[in-house]
Amino acid sequence: MTQSKRPGSSSAETARLLARRKRLLGPAYRLFYREPLHIVRGEGVWLIDADGRRYLDMYNNVPHVGHCNPHVVDALTRQMSTLNTHTRYLHGNVIDYADRLLARMPAALDVAMFSCTGSEANELALRIARAATGNIGVIATEFSYHGNTQATAAISTEDTPESERPPWVVAVPAPDLYRGQHRGEDAAARYADCLQDAIATLGSRGIAPAAFIVDTIISSSGVVAPPPGYLARAAAIVREAGGLFIADEVQPGLGRTGRHFWGFEAEGLVPDIVTMGKPMGNGHPLAATVVQRALAERFASKTSYFNTFGGNPVSAAAGLAVLDVLERDDLQQNALDVGEHLKAGLGRLAGRYPSIGDIRGHGLFLAVELVEDSDARTPATRLAADVVENLRDRGILTNTIGPDANILKLRPPMVFRREHADLFLEQLDEVLAAR
Amino acid sequence: MTQSKRPGSSSAETARLLARRKRLLGPAYRLFYREPLHIVRGEGVWLIDADGRRYLDMYNNVPHVGHCNPHVVDALTRQMSTLNTHTRYLHGNVIDYADRLLARMPAALDVAMFSCTGSEANELALRIARAATGNIGVIATEFSYHGNTQATAAISTEDTPESERPPWVVAVPAPDLYRGQHRGEDAAARYADCLQDAIATLGSRGIAPAAFIVDTIISSSGVVAPPPGYLARAAAIVREAGGLFIADEVQPGLGRTGRHFWGFEAEGLVPDIVTMGKPMGNGHPLAATVVQRALAERFASKTSYFNTFGGNPVSAAAGLAVLDVLERDDLQQNALDVGEHLKAGLGRLAGRYPSIGDIRGHGLFLAVELVEDSDARTPATRLAADVVENLRDRGILTNTIGPDANILKLRPPMVFRREHADLFLEQLDEVLAAR
Numbered sequence: 106m107t108q109s110k111r112p113g114s115s116s117a118e119t120a121r122l123l124a125r126r127k128r129l130l131g132p133a134y135r136l137f138y139r140e141p142l143h144i145v146r147g148e149g150v151w152l153i154d155a156d157g158r159r160y161l162d163m164y165n166n167v168p169h170v171g172h173c174n175p176h177v178v179d180a181l182t183r184q185m186s187t188l189n190t191h192t193r194y195l196h197g198n199v200i201d202y203a204d205r206l207l208a209r210m211p212a213a214l215d216v217a218m219f220s221c222t223g224s225e226a227n228e229l230a231l232r233i234a235r236a237a238t239g240n241i242g243v244i245a246t247e248f249s250y251h252g253n254t255q256a257t258a259a260i261s262t263e264d265t266p267e268s269e270r271p272p273w274v275v276a277v278p279a280p281d282l283y284r285g286q287h288r289g290e291d292a293a294a295r296y297a298d299c300l301q302d303a304i305a306t307l308g309s310r311g312i313a314p315a316a317f318i319v320d321t322i323i324s325s326s327g328v329v330a331p332p333p334g335y336l337a338r339a340a341a342i343v344r345e346a347g348g349l350f351i352a353d354e355v356q357p358g359l360g361r362t363g364r365h366f367w368g369f370e371a372e373g374l375v376p377d378i379v380t381m382g383k384p385m386g387n388g389h390p391l392a393a394t395v396v397q398r399a400l401a402e403r404f405a406s407k408t409s410y411f412n413t414f415g416g417n418p419v420s421a422a423a424g425l426a427v428l429d430v431l432e433r434d435d436l437q438q439n440a441l442d443v444g445e446h447l448k449a450g451l452g453r454l455a456g457r458y459p460s461i462g463d464i465r466g467h468g469l470f471l472a473v474e475l476v477e478d479s480d481a482r483t484p485a486t487r488l489a490a491d492v493v494e495n496l497r498d499r500g501i502l503t504n505t506i507g508p509d510a511n512i513l514k515l516r517p518p519m520v521f522r523r524e525h526a527d528l529f530l531e532q533l534d535e536v537l538a539a540r
Numbered sequence: 541m542t543q544s545k546r547p548g549s550s551s552a553e554t555a556r557l558l559a560r561r562k563r564l565l566g567p568a569y570r571l572f573y574r575e576p577l578h579i580v581r582g583e584g585v586w587l588i589d590a591d592g593r594r595y596l597d598m599y600n601n602v603p604h605v606g607h608c609n610p611h612v613v614d615a616l617t618r619q620m621s622t623l624n625t626h627t628r629y630l631h632g633n634v635i636d637y638a639d640r641l642l643a644r645m646p647a648a649l650d651v652a653m654f655s656c657t658g659s660e661a662n663e664l665a666l667r668i669a670r671a672a673t674g675n676i677g678v679i680a681t682e683f684s685y686h687g688n689t690q691a692t693a694a695i696s697t698e699d700t701p702e703s704e705r706p707p708w709v710v711a712v713p714a715p716d717l718y719r720g721q722h723r724g725e726d727a728a729a730r731y732a733d734c735l736q737d738a739i740a741t742l743g744s745r746g747i748a749p750a751a752f753i754v755d756t757i758i759s760s761s762g763v764v765a766p767p768p769g770y771l772a773r774a775a776a777i778v779r780e781a782g783g784l785f786i787a788d789e790v791q792p793g794l795g796r797t798g799r800h801f802w803g804f805e806a807e808g809l810v811p812d813i814v815t816m817g818k819p820m821g822n823g824h825p826l827a828a829t830v831v832q833r834a835l836a837e838r839f840a841s842k843t844s845y846f847n848t849f850g851g852n853p854v855s856a857a858a859g860l861a862v863l864d865v866l867e868r869d870d871l872q873q874n875a876l877d878v879g880e881h882l883k884a885g886l887g888r889l890a891g892r893y894p895s896i897g898d899i900r901g902h903g904l905f906l907a908v909e910l911v912e913d914s915d916a917r918t919p920a921t922r923l924a925a926d927v928v929e930n931l932r933d934r935g936i937l938t939n940t941i942g943p944d945a946n947i948l949k950l951r952p953p954m955v956f957r958r959e960h961a962d963l964f965l966e967q968l969d970e971v972l973a974a975r
Contacts, residue, residue, distance in 0.1 A: 122630050129638035131651035131836035133845035136628055143630040147623045165625065167848060173621055182617045186608055188582045189823035190600065193571055195557050195578040203564035216566035220688075221656040221825040222849060224663075228689040253655075253847055254663040256690040264843060383848055388624035390656045390825040390849040401566035408699060410568035412688055413602060413818055414657060414825040 115155040119143045137504060138497050147172030150521050152502065161501045161525055163517040166470075169359060169384030170430040171520040177387045180426035181419060189419045192219070193411065198421035205428050206393065209366050211375045216401040218394045219416030223355040223382030224252030226392040229410070230378045231256055231316065233396055234349045237403040240313040244303045244343065246279045248508050250325040251318060251353060260318060263325045263508075272310045275303040279326035280335045283463040283474060284482060293331070297338035304346045314348030316378070321368025322357040327507035328472035328514060330465055337372045349377035349400070355392075356470065359384050360431055360519065363441025363468025371467075384519075386423035390414070436519040440468035446523050447471060447515070450530040458537045460485055469521055472506070473513040484509035488540070495536040501529055550590040554578045572939060573932050582607030585956050587937065596936045596960055598952040601905075604794060604819030605865040606955040612822045615861035616854060624854045627654070628846065633856035640863050641828065644801050646810045651836040653829045654851030658790040658817030659687030661827040664845070665813045666691055666751065668831055669784045672838040675748040679738045679778065682711045683943050685760040686753060686788060695753060698760045707745045710738040714761035715770045718898040718909060719917060728766070732773035739781045749783035751813070756803025757792040762942035763907030763949060765900055772807045784812035784835070790827075791905065794819050795866055795954065798876025798903025806902075819954075821858035825849070871954040875903035881958050882906060882950070885965040893972045895920055904956055907941070908948040919944035923975070930971040936964055 122143060126134070142160070146153040149171040152160045162172070170177060184198070192199060203217040220226050235241055245251065245260040252261060259265055262276045270276075280296035282288050287295040304314055317339055323329040340350035357368030358381045369376050377400060382392035392415070396404075404410070414420065431437065448464060451473055455461035462476035462485075475492065477483035489511045496503055506514040517525070557578060561569070577595070581588040584606040587595045597607070605612060619633070627634060638652040655661050670676055680686065680695040693699055697711045705711075715731035717723050722730040739749055752774055758764040775785035792803030793816045804811050812835060817827035827850070831839075839845070849855065866872065883899060886908055890896035897911035897920075910927065912918035924946045931938055941949040952960070 119630060122632060122635060125635050125639070126630065128650075129635055129642060129652060130627070130851075131653065131831070131833060132840035133653065133836055133843070134627055135844050135846065136630065141630050144625055145623060145631070147625065152623075152625070152629075167626070168624070172625075173623065175621075178617070178621050181620060182613070185616060185823070186610075186613050188580060188587075188608065189603070190579055190582065190587070190607075191602070192565070192569055194587075195554060195561065195571065195576050196580070197557060200557060200560050200564055204560070207564060215563075217564060218566065218568065222660065222847070224660065224847075225657065225689065228659075232690055232693070253845065254660065254689050254691065255667055258667070258843075388620070388849070388852065388854065390855075396566070398566060401568055405567035408568070408693075409570050410688065411570065412657070412659075414823070416565075417823065419823065420825075 115143065118155060139494055142497070150518050150525055159500060160497070161528060163515050163521070163529060164502050164504050165518065166356060166361065166516045167383045167388050168518045169387050170427055170434070170436065171518045174387055174430060176430050177423060177426040180422045181389060184419045184422035189417055191413055192416045196418045198418045198425065199416040202421040202424045205425065206395065210379070210395060213375050213397050214379060214395050215398050216396050218396070218401070218410060219420070220392045220394065220412045221390040221414050222392050223380065224254045224257045225412065225415070226355070226380040226382050226394045227251045227257045227318070227353065228254055229394040230318070230351050230380050233378060233394070233400055233404045234316040234351065236407050237400045238315045238347055238349060240315040240347055241273045242275070242307040242312040242314040242348070243273060244275050244277055244300060244314055244317040244348070246319055246323055246326060247276045248279065248326045249276070249320070249323070273307070273312050275306045277303050279323045279329045280331050281326060281329045282332055283465070293334040294338060297335050297342060300339050300342040304342070314343055314346050316349045316351045317343040318351040318353055320353045320356060321371070322362065322466060322470055324356045325506060327474065327512040328466045328470060330467055333372065336369065337374045340374055340376070351378045351380065352376035353380050355380060355382040356516070359427070360437030361440055361468055361470050363437060363444050366437060385427060386420060387427050389420060389423035391420045391424050431519070434520070439522070440519055443521055443523055443526055444468040444471065447526040447530070450526060454530065454534055454537065460488060460537065469515070469517055469519060471515040473515065475511050475513065484511035486511045489513060491540070492533070492536055496532060499532045499536070501532050550578065553590060574929055585953050585960055594935060595932070596963060598950050598956070598964060599937050599939050600953065601791060601796065601951045602818045602823050603953045604822050605862055605871065606953045609822055609865060611865050612858060612861040615857045616824060619854045619857035624852055626848055627851045631853045633853045633860065634851040637856040637859045640860065641830065645814070645830060648810050648832050649814060649830050650833050651831050653831070653836070653845060654855070655827045655829065655847045656825040656849050657827050658815065659689045659692050660847065660850070661790070661815040661817050661829045662686045662692045662753070662788065663689055664829040665753070665786050665815050668813060668829070668835055668839045669751040669786065671842050672835045673750045673782055673784060675750040675782055676708045677710070677742040677747040677749040677783070678708060679710050679712055679735060679749055679752040681714045681754055681758055681761060683714065683761045684711070684755070684758070708742070708747050710741045712738050714758045714764045715766050716761060716764045717767055718900070728769040729773060732770050732777060735774050735777040739777070749778055749781050751784045751786045752778040753786040753788055755788045755791060756806070757797065757901060757905055759791045760941060762909065762947040763901045763905060765902055768807065771804065772809045775809055775811070786813045786815065787811035788815050790815060790817040791951070794862070795872030796875055796903055796905045798872060798879050801872060820862060821855060822862050824855060824858035826855045826859050866954070869955070874957070875954055878956055878958055878961055879903040879906065882961040882965070885961060889965065889969055889972065895923060895972065904950070904952055904954060906950040908950065910946050910948065919946035921946045924948060926975070927968070927971055931967060934967045934971070936967050
């Protein structure tokens, strides 16, 4: 499918593309890797560059059921050849999709509202939380990412330093038991209690909390899986102060953790609002905000909601097709199986390479934290960057994450199998051995 | 293609869908028409309901080159069968698309940044304007609509009453020469000078303006085409106060006005930022923020920009295909021709029906303002609602707009031809005659 090229022709083409890109898209865009990849084709867990070279994709969660999944492509093609309008006419797709999504939720979460991106889903969550509570404060975790709009960038503490945050934003530490300030048996409670301080800080500014928003596996902080009890206690604290608990499932949701369909289910907790995005449409822009009916009613008493593209028949067809494949191919179970296999393999490598300081996460959402010194746990930022680049050169795509960018983030499409895990483990072994 | 049904079966199905929709999507969603339409198929300017009944679509601008345009569907299908990733790998599509969009712009507007919706495009515009100017104030027109996120809802004065607007938002009247406070020869200047008052109001709150944002044909106010000189003078005033001029081209852009490719070109004005959305991908969620390089550089010195779905290879393929069809079929010229034809026909009806108080707009973006009394210009809100419903019953889809909902908004797909205009004019004549 990819035409082979004469040696050098594609690197010249890449250089031309790079120059045009910089000129036309401007300076705010970033590319992955020291030598950027010019990817031209995708299939399952594979990405293929302009030279026909294959890369194992261990990073992209957007192609949830695999790059160019034919069932999803067919569903999109059929629907967009038939009709694409919006939610101001009746159509079965968005209703069927809402039905199937809500069937995956606790009964109390019974209303689904649609948008196009995780940023929009979180924007709507904040609007509903503020309308329903009458409060404006938002508590987020340190080094969080929740979107690229103004309000979601303000609560993305990774991107907005404390000095630039509006007064209605306060951050609490992510409940990191490897590197954080609390590591003992009471760590979950002590981290949750940080919300009391955050509420007091807001109070000192005359602000009450509308919500605590948190990834149920905290991604940007380094794929921190909250310790048991943390989310439930944090939810109780923010509710006591009149705020809501918003579970951001953009990354952990849709079966990725293997154990549950949504990250929040690990604690039997029922959030007030759940947001989701990236993987829902396998690359088609689709996102949702799921809320309890009483909250939707309070929001609707103040305003109506319309999103031109959100929940249109084509987007809903993409969402339905992704659920079809997830269920038909039992990909949640696959995430659990392959995730355990991968974790076990990483554990064996950790026994041989002291630079692997921690392995964490669930299912196909894992992190490998690299350290200079396993006792001091000094972040191995340079090593992590080199590992990512060496893996890329060996045909495996990963990236770093966390405040010190010393953590490998592993978050492949859900069709990632044991054989792919073995290939990665073999290459990681060689990369670490060569250092 | 649509199967015919036994009488009554589709209305029973519609009732079931309505009940499920209300339960699953909650109370914040709205449907068009007293009897909502259950649309199942689209083709060109036509929408077809579950009973196989055809409706002439005079309202939807999202299917810019026609419902289910085969060139766009083919381009999307080909690209999504091949690759769909994001802008952190190199890909030609987003670069080619940026190139073709920017070639349609004044030379100074030389950087294109991509997102998924008009809300996101305006969010990014506001972030850039604030980062570049160091100011936070935003001036918008009264009864405007710029999006559904928190910040864009705040500047959507249609949705956010003055008492609920944050202090950084001030509204100026739309330059409406039919109904507004200024109607004389100096109306353009007097309306533009309202920005001085807005800047003074912001100043009294200790706030300087980051931007004036305006549709270049002001849609929600009732398709108000700014009088010559208004936009240029308004831009000069906001720039003098340290702010930027943002042209919201979500509705007037991409050739719809017939005269120009972008609404701002009517004045030879070069905006600092141009935003666009709805019609770009013919229904695929695609939007852009085009800025002058110096502004992009000031933004990039503070933060980077990434939008997971924005500018991906599939979205860019949709955008390229829409430009292909616009150019190949000379649809801007068609908008001019058919728009003039439609306006002339409406003019003839106005001679016979005094309830037609005003006809305005350009190309295929027109408004028919209905009044109780042509001297007093009393808004005919009830009449307008009845006309919309009667037209719907006769197989023609329009809707009302404006603060008094007495204005018919005509904004069909760009493949709308003279024969379609004639069909509409004939039906509108009969509807008005029957009253």
